Amino acid sequence: xxxxxxxxxxxxxxxxxxxxxxxxxxxxxxxxxxxxxxxxxxxxxxxxxxxxxxxxxxxxxxxxxxxxxxxxxxxxxxxxxxxxxxxxxxxxxxxxxxxxxxxxxxxxxxxxxxxxxxxxxxxxxxxxxxxxxxxxxxxxxxxxxxxxxxxxxxxxxxxxxxxxxxxxxxxxxxxxxxxxxxxxxxxxxxxxxxxxxxxxxxxxxxxxxxxxxxxxxxxxxxxxxxxxxxxxxxxxxxxxxxxxxxxxxxxxxxxxx
Amino acid sequence: xxxxxxxxxxxxxxxxxxxxxxxxxxxxxxxxxxxxxxxxxxxxxxxxxxxxxxxxxxxxxxxxxxxxxxxxxxxxxxxxxxxxxxxxxxxxxxxxxxxxxxxxxxxxxxxxxxxxxxxxxxxxxxxxxxxxxxxxxxxxxxxxxxxxxxxxxxxxxxxxxxxxxxxxxxxxxxxxxxxxxxxxxxxxxxxxxxxxxxxxxxxxxxxxxxxxxxxxxxxxxxxxxxxxxxxxxxxxxxxxxxxxxxxxxxxxxxxxxx
Numbered sequence: 001x002x003x004x005x006x007x008x009x010x011x012x013x014x015x016x017x018x019x020x021x022x023x024x025x026x027x028x029x030x031x032x033x034x035x036x037x038x039x040x041x042x043x044x045x046x047x048x049x050x051x052x053x054x055x056x057x058x059x060x061x062x063x064x065x066x067x068x069x070x071x072x073x074x075x076x077x078x079x080x081x082x083x084x085x086x087x088x089x090x091x092x093x094x095x096x097x098x099x100x101x102x103x104x105x106x107x108x109x110x111x112x113x114x115x116x117x118x119x120x121x122x123x124x125x126x127x128x129x130x131x132x133x134x135x136x137x138x139x140x141x142x143x144x145x146x147x148x149x150x151x152x153x154x155x156x157x158x159x160x161x162x163x164x165x166x167x168x169x170x171x172x173x174x175x176x177x178x179x180x181x182x183x184x185x186x187x188x189x190x191x192x193x194x195x196x197x198x199x200x201x202x203x204x205x206x207x208x209x210x211x212x213x214x215x216x217x218x219x220x221x222x223x224x225x226x227x228x229x230x231x232x233x234x235x236x237x238x239x240x241x242x243x244x245x246x247x248x249x250x251x252x253x254x255x256x257x
Numbered sequence: 258x259x260x261x262x263x264x265x266x267x268x269x270x271x272x273x274x275x276x277x278x279x280x281x282x283x284x285x286x287x288x289x290x291x292x293x294x295x296x297x298x299x300x301x302x303x304x305x306x307x308x309x310x311x312x313x314x315x316x317x318x319x320x321x322x323x324x325x326x327x328x329x330x331x332x333x334x335x336x337x338x339x340x341x342x343x344x345x346x347x348x349x350x351x352x353x354x355x356x357x358x359x360x361x362x363x364x365x366x367x368x369x370x371x372x373x374x375x376x377x378x379x380x381x382x383x384x385x386x387x388x389x390x391x392x393x394x395x396x397x398x399x400x401x402x403x404x405x406x407x408x409x410x411x412x413x414x415x416x417x418x419x420x421x422x423x424x425x426x427x428x429x430x431x432x433x434x435x436x437x438x439x440x441x442x443x444x445x446x447x448x449x450x451x452x453x454x455x456x457x458x459x460x461x462x463x464x465x466x467x468x469x470x471x472x473x474x475x476x477x478x479x480x481x482x483x484x485x486x487x488x489x490x491x492x493x494x495x496x497x498x499x500x501x502x503x504x505x506x507x508x509x510x511x512x513x514x515x
Contacts, residue, residue: 117355125351128313132345132424133365133414134337 024142024216031136031143038140045148049110049207050155056109057102061160064097065089065167073176085176086186089168094195095255098160099153100247103206106153107239111214114145115235118218119228127219142219146211153207154200161199198254205250206243213239262325264289264422264454265310270319272305272478279305280316281478289421292448292455294469294486296462296500298509301475303458304348307424310456311343312336323422341369344415344453346444348427350407352399358385358410359395365418384413387450388443405436409443416447423448425457429464441467462501465489474500476509 072088118141121127130137165187172178214235221231263286272280279302287293295303308314310321312328321328323339331339344365352361359381360367367377382392388409399407408428415423425444429437441464448455448468457468465472469486474497482494489501499507 120354124349125347126353128308129345129347129351129353131313132311132340132343133368133418134341135364135368136333136337 020220021212021216024219025212027138028142028146028212028215031139032147034139036139038144041140041144042147045144046152048113049106049148049211050152053106053109053152053156054159056105057156057160058163060101060105061093061098061164062167064101065093065164065169066171068092068097068164069168069171069176073172082176083186085168085172085178086183087190089172090165090187090191091195093164093168094161094191094199095251096199096247098164099157099199099202099206100243102157102160102203103153103210103243103247104240106156106207107210107243108236110149111210111235111239112232114211114214115218115221115231116228118142118215119221119231122219122221123224123227137219142215145215146208149207149209149211150204151207153203153210157199157203161196194254198250201254202247202250205246209242209246210239213242261289263287264291264324265456266320266322267306267310268320270306270309270316270321272302272309272314272316278478280309280319283319283475283478283480285473285480285483287454287456289454290452292445292457292468292470293473294465294471295456295458295473295475296460296465297458297475298460298500302478303475304426306475307345307426307456307458311340311345311424341365341418342421343424344418344420344422345424346408346411346415346426346428348430350399350404350411352407352410352414354399356399357395358397358399358402361399361410362395362413362417364414369418380417381413384417385410387416387447388413389439405432405440408432408436408440412440412443412447416451419451420453422454422456423451425455425459425468427459427461428457429459429461434463437461437464438467444468460500 068089069085072085073082076082076084076088118127121141127137127141130140169183172183173180217231217235217238221227265285265287267283267285270280270283271278283306295306297303305314309316310323310328312331316329319329323342326339328336328339352358353364356364359378362381362384363372363377366372366380367374372380378395382395385392385394390406390409390413394402394406394410399410402410412428428440428444432440444455444457445468455468457464459465466486471484472486472489473483474481474494476496481496482492484492489497492498495508499509
């Protein structure tokens with residue numbers, strides 16, 4: 001009986017958390033499209049997510065592309081299918097590795113920073129101060145971040161796609177002895193619009209989730225430094241898991257036949 | 258002719274967090290232009306009381322009116338309009354870390370009016386002067402200020418919009434006695450200059466004696482005494498007597514685990 005009660009309690013707690021997050025998401029989206037808007041806040045978040053995440057995303061993408069070329073070449077060599085390296089690199093990067101790795105890196109960088117910043121504002125009463133200054137905290141703090149996540153992640157993934165493919169190209173030409181012209185021709189030949197588009201849709205979904213979960217965990221943080229620390233950890237862990245789940249869902253939508 | 262309606266009216270306000278009852282049927286009137294100080298120990302519900310008046314927290318039951326308008330259940334633009342009449346000095350100042358001092362001070366004005374940023378800067382410098390800070394402070398960041406200066410900037414932010422009501426949440430906590438007295442003087446001056454209604458929560462009796470017209474004592478979520486500051490030493494209320502003399506023995510008990 002006690003065990004059943006425990007299961008019930010855990011399930012109800014889970015449902016309540018889902019309900020709170022859904023309400024938070026709906027409020028965030030509603031405030032994102034209703035004035036007043038805060039251009040300075042939006043621009044700051046665009047820069048923070050879009051510009052300052054570039055180095056980490058670029059490095060991740062370029063090295064992933066390089067590793068992918070090496071690994072696929074070594075694997076396909078067993079079947080004399082080295083010619084497929086260009087195809088594997090471009091499809092893997094654009095469909096999966098570009099958005100997922102960029103998403104996970106941005107979740108670590110931006111999700112954590114959002115949760116820590118808003119969490120600190122919460123425990124030092126700065127969020128309450130916004131309300132007393134006739135400013136809706138959802139509009140001022142949450143909406144610009146969610147909007148920036150939604151719009152900046154696809155741009156980051158475009159960069160990740162280009163650099164990931166470039167990383168594979170460097171290894172293929174410089175180390176594996178491929179012909180530059182035929183490698184690029186193979187890359188273009190195999191690439192379809194849906195490959196890039198699906199990756200960009202994933203990026204937008206991931207960006208939305210990262211910002212939403214960063215803001216949600218920060219906004220609901222309690223206590224002091226420990227509460228902010230827990231919020232930061234939860235933001236990164238929950239965003240990373242949600243990215244992997246959403247990745248499957250979007251892939252299913254685009255590619256399940 | 259009937260008596261003028263109070264600026265703030267609370268009737269039978271109840272607020273709890275889980276099992277813990279924080280406000281237990283609070284009735285309180287604050288007249289326009291009056292300075293009310295709410296005293297009480299830590300955890301007696303003082304901060305919750307003013308957060309309920311501002312609509313930051315919602316009581317389970319009861320009525321809270323500001324200028325005759327019911328605040329309980331109010332949301333969105335209407336609540337923002339009520340809060341536009343209110344200024345607040347937070348216990349830890351609650352300055353926005355990501356904004357320079359001048360933008361903190363002018364924040365409310367920038368949000369509620371179409372003032373240019375240059376004019377907002379000038380207004381912030383003027384307001385900082387009213388709390389004894391010079392123009393050099395305007396471009397500093399909150400993290401560069403001492404605790405006393407942060408309190409002054411918080412006070413400047415609270416008065417920058419010329420509010421009709423100002424809340425002070427433990428304005429002297431964490432300050433040395435001299436700086437605490439400076440802040441008390443500034444509060445009295447600013448409230449008088451604006452003609453505002455002030456509600457201060459504190460457990461600093463020196464501060465209460467300097468700021469208050471009336472005093473209300475909160476204990477375990479109930480108001481146990483309300484009266485003029487002049488009567489506080491002769492209130493005959495055992496809770497008030499124990500509190501103002503800082504005695505460990507008396508009807509007020511602290512929950513200390515041994």
